[in-house]
Amino acid sequence: xxxxxxxxxxxxxxxxxxxxxxxxxxxxxxxxxxxxxxxxxxxxxxxxxxxxxxxxxxxxxxxxxxxxxxxxxxxxxxxxxxxxxxxxxxxxxxxxxxxxxxxxxxxxxxxxxxxxxxxxxxxxxxxxxxxxxxxxxxxxxxxxxxxxxxxxxxxxxxxxxxxxxxxxxxxxxxxxxxxxxxxxxxxxxxxxxxxxxxxxxxxxxxxxxxxxxxxxxxxxxxxxxxxxxxxxxxxxxxxxxxxxxxxxxxxxxxxxxxxxxxxxxxxxxxxxxxxxxxxxxxxxxxxxxxxxxxxxxxxxxxxxxxxxxxxxxxxxxxxxxxxxxxxxxxxxxxxxxxxxxxxxxxxxxxxxxxxxxxxxxxxxxxxxxxxxxxxxxxxxxxxxxxxxxxxxxxxxxxxxxxxxxxxxxxxxxxxxxxxxxxxxxxxxxxxxxxxxxxxxxxxxxxxxxxxxxxxxxxxxxxxxxxxxxxxxxxxxxxxxxxxxxxxxxxxxxxxxxxxxxxxxxxxxxxxxxxxxxxxxxxxxxxxxxxxxxxxxxxxxxxxxxxxxxxxxxxxxxxxxxxxxxxxxxxxxxxxxxxxxxxxxxxxxxxxxxxxxxxxxxxxxxxxxxxxxxxxxxxxxxxxxxxxxxxxxxxxxxxxxxxxxxxxxxxxxxxxxxxxxxxxxxxxxxxxxxxxxxxxxxxxxxx
Ligand code: C2O
Ligand code: CU
Numbered sequence: 001x002x003x004x005x006x007x008x009x010x011x012x013x014x015x016x017x018x019x020x021x022x023x024x025x026x027x028x029x030x031x032x033x034x035x036x037x038x039x040x041x042x043x044x045x046x047x048x049x050x051x052x053x054x055x056x057x058x059x060x061x062x063x064x065x066x067x068x069x070x071x072x073x074x075x076x077x078x079x080x081x082x083x084x085x086x087x088x089x090x091x092x093x094x095x096x097x098x099x100x101x102x103x104x105x106x107x108x109x110x111x112x113x114x115x116x117x118x119x120x121x122x123x124x125x126x127x128x129x130x131x132x133x134x135x136x137x138x139x140x141x142x143x144x145x146x147x148x149x150x151x152x153x154x155x156x157x158x159x160x161x162x163x164x165x166x167x168x169x170x171x172x173x174x175x176x177x178x179x180x181x182x183x184x185x186x187x188x189x190x191x192x193x194x195x196x197x198x199x200x201x202x203x204x205x206x207x208x209x210x211x212x213x214x215x216x217x218x219x220x221x222x223x224x225x226x227x228x229x230x231x232x233x234x235x236x237x238x239x240x241x242x243x244x245x246x247x248x249x250x251x252x253x254x255x256x257x258x259x260x261x262x263x264x265x266x267x268x269x270x271x272x273x274x275x276x277x278x279x280x281x282x283x284x285x286x287x288x289x290x291x292x293x294x295x296x297x298x299x300x301x302x303x304x305x306x307x308x309x310x311x312x313x314x315x316x317x318x319x320x321x322x323x324x325x326x327x328x329x330x331x332x333x334x335x336x337x338x339x340x341x342x343x344x345x346x347x348x349x350x351x352x353x354x355x356x357x358x359x360x361x362x363x364x365x366x367x368x369x370x371x372x373x374x375x376x377x378x379x380x381x382x383x384x385x386x387x388x389x390x391x392x393x394x395x396x397x398x399x400x401x402x403x404x405x406x407x408x409x410x411x412x413x414x415x416x417x418x419x420x421x422x423x424x425x426x427x428x429x430x431x432x433x434x435x436x437x438x439x440x441x442x443x444x445x446x447x448x449x450x451x452x453x454x455x456x457x458x459x460x461x462x463x464x465x466x467x468x469x470x471x472x473x474x475x476x477x478x479x480x481x482x483x484x485x486x487x488x489x490x491x492x493x494x495x496x497x498x499x500x501x502x503x504x505x506x507x508x509x510x511x512x513x514x515x516x517x518x519x520x521x522x523x524x525x526x527x528x529x530x531x532x533x534x535x536x537x538x539x540x541x542x543x544x545x546x547x548x549x550x551x552x553x554x555x556x557x558x559x560x561x562x563x564x565x566x567x568x569x570x571x572x573x574x575x576x577x578x579x580x581x582x583x584x585x586x587x588x589x590x591x592x593x594x595x596x597x598x599x600x601x602x603x604x605x606x607x608x609x610x611x612x613x614x615x616x617x618x619x620x621x622x623x624x625x626x627x628x629x630x631x632x633x634x635x636x637x638x639x640x641x642x643x644x645x646x647x648x649x650x651x652x653x654x655x656x657x658x659x660x661x662x663x664x665x666x667x668x669x670x671x672x673x674x675x676x677x678x679x680x681x682x683x684x685x686x
Pocket of ligand 2: 569600601602603655656657660661665
């Protein structure tokens with residue numbers, strides 16, 4: 001709903017730039033006009049000036065509409081972006097009304113200040129800043145406007161004395177100079193802020209030891225009744241620990257063992273399209289790993305010939321830090337010919353997945369991923385099977401976008417099937433579908449044929465979920481999972497990947513009788529977890545207790561990344577490695593507010609922790625407790641989440657659109673007293 005507003009605002013801003021520059025030029029012309037030309041010059045100036053005013057008024061309306069989504073959505077516009085334009089134009093309009101006669105010393109400076117205000121306003125919109133930058137931005141605005149007003153006044157007086165070409169054009173030169181200097185220094189300030197000395201991280205190198213420390217921006221809203229409980233941040237009795245020591249059990253004999261061998265291979269999609277793929281054990285998706293909750297899992301990763309290097313990240317499983325598979329932070333990437341052993345005990349049953357974390361934007365897309373299913377402990381009765389006595393039919397379904405023929409082409413598929421498939425399931429048999437989105441985009445899945453229940457989000461069972469009517473669509477965040485359950489009836493049950501925006505043919509049918517292609521489905525109503533299921537007792541939702549509060553704001557705009565100047569998606573106005581690390585102490589309850597002011601979806605994935613969603617755009621979660629590890633934050637959404645800092649280490653917190661992450665949408669959450677010296681001690685993988 002807010003996405004169009006962001007786009008409208010960008011468009012109006014660009015238009016305003018044009019009209020404002022015209023007004024500036026015409027003010028200069030008017031000052032030079034002869035008595036004959038003055039009337040016409042005045043008219044032309046007025047048109048441009050009032051056009052700019054009208055467009056700016058529209059921007060105010062847009063900001064007002066954004067305000068309906070919460071203060072956080074509009075605050076930057078109301079405090080930083082719009083005031084320079086409004087103040088500058090107010091002065092210009094006042095001057096114009098008072099005296100539109102040419103030769104007035106006051107008019108040109110007023111109009112020029114208005115123009116400067118509009119330019120500044122565009123600048124603040126296009127160069128995102130974080131919550132902590134507000135005072136600096138406001139100061140810069142004041143300084144620029146004052147400089148332009150003073151400079152233009154002086155030069156107008158000189159001009160009145162007819163001192164030649166230089167004086168006539170000088171106001172523009174001065175304005176340009178001031179803005180250029182201002183932009184360069186502000187961008188430089190943003191770019192250099194907390195850049196660790198001597199650190200040369202590339203975009204793929206998440207350099208844990210060199211992560212910029214402290215939560216300056218994050219602590220900005222500590223005022224809101226947050227109480228620091230005064231944890232001792234010196235590392236306590238444990239002293240300083242290294243990430244590499246935070247492993248799973250090393251001495252015990254594993255209950256389940258797997259080997260995953262990463263290798264190059266051509267994968268043939270169902271349509272016959274071939275993909276120059278990367279596979280685990282020769283297939284993609286890789287083998288489905290299964291383990292019971294509480295059992296010790298051991299996975300040996302072998303890299304045969306993946307030159308980028310490989311790691312395995314256990315997406316959604318809160319493993320000990322050293323098992324997390326993040327190159328440069330928790331381990332070095334495994335080079336061709338190398339191996340690495342992971343060991344951990346999953347503490348929650350549910351649907352998870354694994355994928356490489358080295359050059360993930362390319363290597364996951366090309367196939368280095370698979371499912372990890374954690375089953376309930378042996379003595380627990382599997383839900384649903386008691387009533388029917390039948391073994392449930394279980395199936396993992398990945399939604400994936402495979403690299404196609406052209407560099408930009410992506411082929412939507414369920415697993416490696418970009419066409420329709422069907423399978424027969426006996427009537428009366430309980431069905432559980434484990435839907436996993438391994439692509440970079442949110443995927444809308446259309447389901448039809450029978451009512452069904454969403455029983456888990458990101459591997460977290462929901463409390464008393466009710467059956468949804470057939471023709472409810474599910475939106476899977478990039479990296480997210482939804483478990484769907486129903487009992488097979490007499491009707492065919494169909495799944496389709498939404499093709500409303502990108503035409504695709506992927507579909508899956510479960511047939512009680514003879515196999516049939518899945519039904520053609522059009523969009524139904526979209527499932528919303530906010531009010532789904534029932535709250536649990538003893539866990540009040542809007543709990544206000546927090547030891548730390550962090551603010552995370554997504555924007556898009558210009559900034560520096562990886563040695564270059566780009567248009568990118570930023571976190572608090574910054575790009576990796578300049579996004580300050582969120583610092584916590586073990587035992588903290590951490591509240592975070594996530595605001596998306598950009599025009600793209602950003603699925604936020606915090607490693608090592610599951611978070612609980614408290615509210616969205618001010619509406620509290622009223623259904624089942626909603627736990628997630630991958631939260632899609634759509635344009636204009638504001639989420640409040642809470643989690644407990646109960647898994648010490650240095651953890652990535654990033655956008656799971658891997659392309660965005662590779663372009664800098666990455667930050668870290670670190671515990672006091674934990675260090676990583678993987679980076680910089682010589683065994684960095686590159
Ligand atoms: Cu599934 Cu850091 O990612
Ligand atoms: Cu993103």
